[in-house]
Amino acid sequence: MLNFLPSPITGLLSFLFYTINTLFWLVPIIIFSILKALLPFDAWRTFFSYLLDRMASNWVALNTVNQKIFIPTKIKISGLEKLEKKQWYLVIANHQSWVDILILQRVLRGKVPFLKFFLKKELLYVPFLGIAWWALDFPFMKRYSQSFVKKNPHLKGKDMETTRKACEKFKYKPVSVMSFIEGTRFTEGKHKKQQSPYKHLLKPKAGGIGFVMTAMGEQLNKVLDVTIYYPDKIPSFLDFLCGKVNNVEVNIDIRDIDQALVGDYVNDRAYKIHFQKWVNTVWQEKDDKLERLNNQYHQE
Numbered sequence: 001m002l003n004f005l006p007s008p009i010t011g012l013l014s015f016l017f018y019t020i021n022t023l024f025w026l027v028p029i030i031i032f033s034i035l036k037a038l039l040p041f042d043a044w045r046t047f048f049s050y051l052l053d054r055m056a057s058n059w060v061a062l063n064t065v066n067q068k069i070f071i072p073t074k075i076k077i078s079g080l081e082k083l084e085k086k087q088w089y090l091v092i093a094n095h096q097s098w099v100d101i102l103i104l105q106r107v108l109r110g111k112v113p114f115l116k117f118f119l120k121k122e123l124l125y126v127p128f129l130g131i132a133w134w135a136l137d138f139p140f141m142k143r144y145s146q147s148f149v150k151k152n153p154h155l156k157g158k159d160m161e162t163t164r165k166a167c168e169k170f171k172y173k174p175v176s177v178m179s180f181i182e183g184t185r186f187t188e189g190k191h192k193k194q195q196s197p198y199k200h201l202l203k204p205k206a207g208g209i210g211f212v213m214t215a216m217g218e219q220l221n222k223v224l225d226v227t228i229y230y231p232d233k234i235p236s237f238l239d240f241l242c243g244k245v246n247n248v249e250v251n252i253d254i255r256d257i258d259q260a261l262v263g264d265y266v267n268d269r270a271y272k273i274h275f276q277k278w279v280n281t282v283w284q285e286k287d288d289k290l291e292r293l294n295n296q297y298h299q300e
Contacts, residue, residue, distance in 0.1 A: 011242035033135035079252030095180035139166030210265035217262035
């Protein structure tokens with residue numbers, strides 16, 4: 001509605017709205033997360049988990065209002081029809097910008113259980129948001145390279161143990177476990193350095209979601225494979241705030257989780273190889289889809 005304003009003014013007003021909205025919900029989220037931790041009863045903890053997720057969903061809803069007021073972005077969405085709020089989902093998506101998170105939250109709010117992102121441990125120290133993510137049971141992960149584990153063998157299996165503990169919190173109520181399996185945002189520099197076999201994607205890292213499958217694969221109902229495409233260019237968060245993102249396309253594929261996708265990613269080498277091949281196949285299909293979208297938009 002107010003996107004006629006100069007972009008610096010739009011960006012400033014939108015940022016203030018985000019800040020006020022975040023601070024407004026941060027206080028009750030922290031208070032009720034402390035109560036949840038102090039009361040040693042499963043029923044109470046489940047109740048507070050639902051309450052906290054409702055608060056977080058309201059936070060996302062007001063962020064969406066902010067976007068509709070200040071930002072003229074049109075989001076074309078496909079694949080929402082068969083989603084349910086009472087299912088356990090593993091959500092995977094390509095990652096290009098911080099804007100991806102805002103888009104995913106806006107598109108999936110109210111359609112699936114509240115998204116719980118796997119986050120790098122360093123993000124715990126982001127002002128305000130870090131403590132909010134902690135209070136909402138977002139899993140913070142610290143990944144170790146194979147070379148580092150070889151030099152520090154006592155850390156072997158630590159990744160899996162951290163994932164298992166994180167997933168324990170997700171067994172009592174439906175949840176959407178979200179992972180950007182490229183591990184970082186796409187840039188041309190990273191793409192070239194990796195020598196990625198994909199045209200529009202970085203190489204996927206199967207380990208994180210492999211650990212999730214090991215920890216709670218029997219409980220997960222579906223995989224939501226989300227493809228995010230920006231027709232003009234990959235935007236920065238500032239671009240989005242200032243109303244410079246005109247169009248976004250979001251495609252959601254619902255993939256079944258059969259028995260072949262559930263196994264022990266740590267100890268079963270055959271399963272690990274099979275799961276990695278499955279991830280690579282999904283990623284190739286996503287890359288082909290991005291190429292089709294790119295051709296479609298640039299021919300119009």
